[in-house]
Amino acid sequence: MTYAAAAAVLPRSRSSHRVASVVAALLASLFLLFLFAPIVRLVVSGGAGGVTRLFTDSELRGALWLTAVTATSATLLGVLGGTPLAYLLARRAFRGRAVVAALIDLPLLIPHPVAGIALLLVLGRESAVGSALLQAGIRVAGSPVGIVCAMLFVSAPLYVSAAREAFARVDPRYEAVGRTLGDPAWRVFRRVTLPLSLRGLIAAGVVMWARAVSEFGAIVILTYNPKVVSVLSYDRFTGFGLHEALPVAAALTILALIPLTLLRALRPESGAGVAP
Amino acid sequence: MTAKPLASILAIVALVAGCGGNDAGSANRIVVFNAGSLAIPIRVALDSFAAREHVTIAQENAGSLETARKLTELGHVPDVIALADYEVFPHYLMPDQVEWYMDFARNRMVLAYTRQSRFADEITSDNWWKVVQRPGVQVGRSDPNLDPNGYRTLLTMQLAEKHYGVPALSDSLLAHAPDNNVRPKEADLVGLVQAGEMDYIWSYESLASAAGLKMVRLPAAIDLSSPADSAAYASVQVRVRGRTPGDSVTFRGQPIIYALSIPKRAPHMALAERFVAYLMSDEGKRLMRATGLDVLDAPIVVGSGVPDAVAAAASPTARADSGAQ
Numbered sequence: 226m227t228y229a230a231a232a233a234v235l236p237r238s239r240s241s242h243r244v245a246s247v248v249a250a251l252l253a254s255l256f257l258l259f260l261f262a263p264i265v266r267l268v269v270s271g272g273a274g275g276v277t278r279l280f281t282d283s284e285l286r287g288a289l290w291l292t293a294v295t296a297t298s299a300t301l302l303g304v305l306g307g308t309p310l311a312y313l314l315a316r317r318a319f320r321g322r323a324v325v326a327a328l329i330d331l332p333l334l335i336p337h338p339v340a341g342i343a344l345l346l347v348l349g350r351e352s353a354v355g356s357a358l359l360q361a362g363i364r365v366a367g368s369p370v371g372i373v374c375a376m377l378f379v380s381a382p383l384y385v386s387a388a389r390e391a392f393a394r395v396d397p398r399y400e401a402v403g404r405t406l407g408d409p410a411w412r413v414f415r416r417v418t419l420p421l422s423l424r425g426l427i428a429a430g431v432v433m434w435a436r437a438v439s440e441f442g443a444i445v446i447l448t449y450n451p452k453v454v455s456v457l458s459y460d461r462f463t464g465f466g467l468h469e470a471l472p473v474a475a476a477l478t479i480l481a482l483i484p485l486t487l488l489r490a491l492r493p494e495s496g497a498g499v500a501p
Numbered sequence: 502m503t504a505k506p507l508a509s510i511l512a513i514v515a516l517v518a519g520c521g522g523n524d525a526g527s528a529n530r531i532v533v534f535n536a537g538s539l540a541i542p543i544r545v546a547l548d549s550f551a552a553r554e555h556v557t558i559a560q561e562n563a564g565s566l567e568t569a570r571k572l573t574e575l576g577h578v579p580d581v582i583a584l585a586d587y588e589v590f591p592h593y594l595m596p597d598q599v600e601w602y603m604d605f606a607r608n609r610m611v612l613a614y615t616r617q618s619r620f621a622d623e624i625t626s627d628n629w630w631k632v633v634q635r636p637g638v639q640v641g642r643s644d645p646n647l648d649p650n651g652y653r654t655l656l657t658m659q660l661a662e663k664h665y666g667v668p669a670l671s672d673s674l675l676a677h678a679p680d681n682n683v684r685p686k687e688a689d690l691v692g693l694v695q696a697g698e699m700d701y702i703w704s705y706e707s708l709a710s711a712a713g714l715k716m717v718r719l720p721a722a723i724d725l726s727s728p729a730d731s732a733a734y735a736s737v738q739v740r741v742r743g744r745t746p747g748d749s750v751t752f753r754g755q756p757i758i759y760a761l762s763i764p765k766r767a768p769h770m771a772l773a774e775r776f777v778a779y780l781m782s783d784e785g786k787r788l789m790r791a792t793g794l795d796v797l798d799a800p801i802v803v804g805s806g807v808p809d810a811v812a813a814a815a816s817p818t819a820r821a822d823s824g825a826q
Contacts, residue, residue, distance in 0.1 A: 351697030367681030450680040467574040
């Protein structure tokens with residue numbers, strides 16, 4: 226039952242409805258103001274400088290490029306590993322599902338420098354995995370690999386929980402129909418589940434990517450050089466002060482808007498779920 | 502029903518309004534910003550001071566320059582500021598933020614390591630510069646553009662080249678501590694050497710000792726600890742990033758001196774004065790020394806307008822030539 230339908234059956238006076246709408250609108254405006262005022266202030270203060278520096282500051286361009294590549298790699302890895310997991314959590318009743326579902330959120334809970342240290346213990350050159358990687362010529366700490374690992378760790382849980390919800394919203398009866406038509410499980414997933422959940426999966430991927438771009442605490446433990454934008458803005462702030470950090474932060478904000486808008490636009494906004 | 506959301510809005514507004522300017526929020530709180538390498542000595546003294554004065558403490562650890570930026574750029578003003586390099590005071594904080602500073606401790610550069618570090622059994626004060634160049638040895642250092650320890654590392658490498666008379670030793674030592682082994686400040690490296698990611702890190706004696714790390718003591722001629730060697734230290738210099746991009750500053754070698762001050766706009770001035778006096782008392786010195794910090798017997802005050810309580814704890818003398826020029 227939608228909210229509107231529920232509201233309609235409840236006996237309520239017209240004026241109390243109006244007060245409720247005003248209060249809701251007021252709350253929503255305050256909330257939006259809280260979210261957007263800092264960003265608008267940031268872009269107003271540093272926007273022009275940020276755009277200029279895109280042409281003059283090669284270190285900033287390098288950091289933006291590195292951020293885009295590492296955040297995208299982390300997101301692709303998150304989608305690759307997180308999608309099957311999210312599907313299992315949404316569709317299969319297995320022993321310990323509740324435990325796994327709770328554990329998935331754990332990386333969100335851990336302070337990010339702590340996450341960086343934990344990753345170092347598992348992926349550092351003294352660890353089994355780390356020394357094997359080192360044999361293959363890959364050192365996690367101090368390299369882009371470390372950046373991807375840090376981003377993946379802190380942002381993948383967001384993808385998994387959102388993807389799980391997207392799968393859960395698909396009506397199992399459609400999948401059952403597919404199976405009764407003799408399709409193997411994989412084809413049912415590809416032809417029924419995936420198209421029906423795609424919007425939610427893309428939204429989950431966007432959130433994960435955005436979170437990866439913003440990561441600082443875990444990255445700086447693993448890899449300070451080469452610098453991603455979050456590290457560069459910290460470096461500029463510490464080394465030069467606010468007036469040099471603002472353009473870096475503003476440039477990131479402006480550029481990040483492009484993929485975010487494009488991906489949101491890609492999603493078919495059918496209007497489903499919005500009460501008339 | 503509708504009264505509830507309204508009440509929550511009012512509550513939120515009140516909360517937001519209450520957040521403004523709460524720096525001086527509690528009269529029973531002392532706020533200290535200090536360099537990362539002072540975290541433990543200051544903390545120990547703070548805990549003891551807080552217990553006797555019945556106050557709570559708020560301590561923020563960060564790089565010395567980052568700490569200075571908190572005052573100049575963010576307008577966050579602590580009661581006491583203590584930095585790993587006294588020069589940050591005249592360069593960044595005087596005269597707007599502070600009018601005086603007090604040199605109160607000294608330190609030395611060391612190579613810190615753990616029992617697990619490669620060649621830990623072999624390294625000595627004599628062969629360290631050969632050991633750190635062996636294949637597979639990872640050496641970490643902090644960012645010379647952000648952290649005094651970072652450029653002091655570069656100065657130490659140059660002094661080592663002179664001291665041992667090995668041509669190009671400085672470049673070679675630097676090549677064995679490459680960019681991807683750099684972290685923002687020296688305190689960030691401690692975890693890396695403990696986790697085995699680095700075998701040796703360039704650090705301070707105080708930090709290595711407080712963190713329980715093993716360390717290679719370097720000859721006094723290169724470890725920047727000895728005021729008597731000021732002239733020799735000043736023979737090397739390093740160029741790092743300046744105050745604006747493209748700009749650069751030159752730092753000459755000089756002894757490592759820690760300094761502290763009370764900002765002009767400290768929210769709890771009286772408490773700050775009592776804390777600094779306590780730091781310089783016999784008990785304060787003893788507590789800090791127990792953590793490995795080399796506290797000066799006679800602190801040196803530079804500048805004017807020193808509070809009486811602080812002046813009484815230290816005996817202000819004219820600053821001896823720092824050897825900076």
